[in-house]
Amino acid sequence: MGEWFASLAGTAAGAQLATLLALTSAIAHAVFGALQKGAHDPWLSRGSIDASLALISAPVALFLVPWPDATMWAILAGALVIHFVYKLAMALAYERAAYSFVYPVVRGSGPVVTVAAASIIFHEHFTLVQWGGVALLSGGILMLAIRNLSEVSLDPRAMRMGLVFALWGGVMVAIYTTYDAWGIRSGASPMTFLAWFFFITALDFPFIAAFRYRRMAAPPRLPPLALRGLIGAFIAWISFGGVMLATYLDKVGEAAVLRETSTVFAGLIGWFILGEGVGPRRLFLMAVIAAGAVIVEFGG
Known part of the structure; x- marks a missing residue:
């Protein structure tokens, strides 16, 4: 399979596949973020996800x-x-602030830095129209975070700390996206x-989660936590693996x-699956985000 992906890199077919992989x-x-912030402590959720991720990735890495x-x-x-x-x-952001606030801040603060870094490191050049699309998308996401914040009751200090950690997370998204794109292009095969x-980067948080679990006065039941981790591990392969392959191809x-x-997909999941109210303002901002992505994709 690695040879097939290598043959598609830089081609029109590869660009189409990259678009599909990025959207997938x-x-x-969107599902992965909700899993980490969901019913369990975010440290335990991430530790459970990483434990399952290491287990399912080890046979592939070691033998295939x-x-x-x-x-x-x-x-x-x-x-x-x-x-x-x-x-x-x-984990620090989810521990202090609501998912509906943290997630858009993290995702909205990363694209501008990533595009700028890609232009320097990979010599990619965006047109003015595409830069406008980036600004539209990031601005729409951050406005969505502000809109969501107006409906959430938070301690002001906790909100400020959550914002700091969310912005930190957004910077790290830009860094890891650029670094991973360089890494996957540096090896002989993207699948290697x-x-x-997935095996190496999943070895840290299970130890942190185990330490935290032992110190809890009333720790949660392990079977539901383990199931959440297993589901999250497979979703992580799709989420992080998909975008890395997209950066390899295009x-x-x-x-x-x-x-x-x-x-946008997080909002749609909440609307159609979880029955959450969206409202005209959120729908407008979701349309702005989608429009920004379309402009970036077709404005080159």
């Missing part, structure tokens, strides 16, 4: 793809550090990078922007 990743990431060379080991070590800092920011990436900046339409 966006849908999956080649082992990394010295250069790839160094790249994977860097990915471990970057993604640990990102996961730390997300993906398999080892432009990093375009894949990153399309992935941030996850905020």
Whole structure:
């Protein structure tokens, strides 16, 4: 399969597949974020997800793809550090503020930095029209966060700390998107990078979650937590794997922007599946976000 993806990189067919992968990743990431913030403590949820992710990725990494060379080991070590800092920011943000506020802030603050970094590192160039689309998408996402905040009752200090950690998470999204795109392009096969990436970067949070679980006065039941982790692990493969393959096949900046339409899909999931009220203002902002993504995709 790695050879097939390599043959598509830089082609028109590869660009079409990259668009599909980025949009699929966006849908999956909306579900992934809700899983981490859901019924359980966000530290436990992420630890459970990573434990399952390591378990299902280990056979693929150890037996089905080649082992990394010295250069790839160094790249994977860097990915471990970057993604640990990102996961730390997300757990701290979800611990202090509402999902409907944190998630849009994280997703809205990343695309501009990612596109700028991709233009420097990968020599990608966006037209003025595409930059307008990026501004429209990021602005719409951040306005959605402000709109959601007006309907959530939060302690002011907790809200401020949640905002700080959410912005930190947004910066880390830009960093890991750019770094992972460079990493997946550096190896002989994209599937080798993906398999080892999911195995290596999932080894940290299970220990943090286990330590936190033992110190809880009333820890949650393990079976529901483990089930949430298993579901989240498969979704993570789709979400993070999809966007990394998209950056391998086509432009990093375009894949990153399309992935941030996850905020639209999160709203649609809440509307159609969870029965949450959306309202005309949210619908308008979701349309603005979608319009920004379309402009970026077709404005080149």
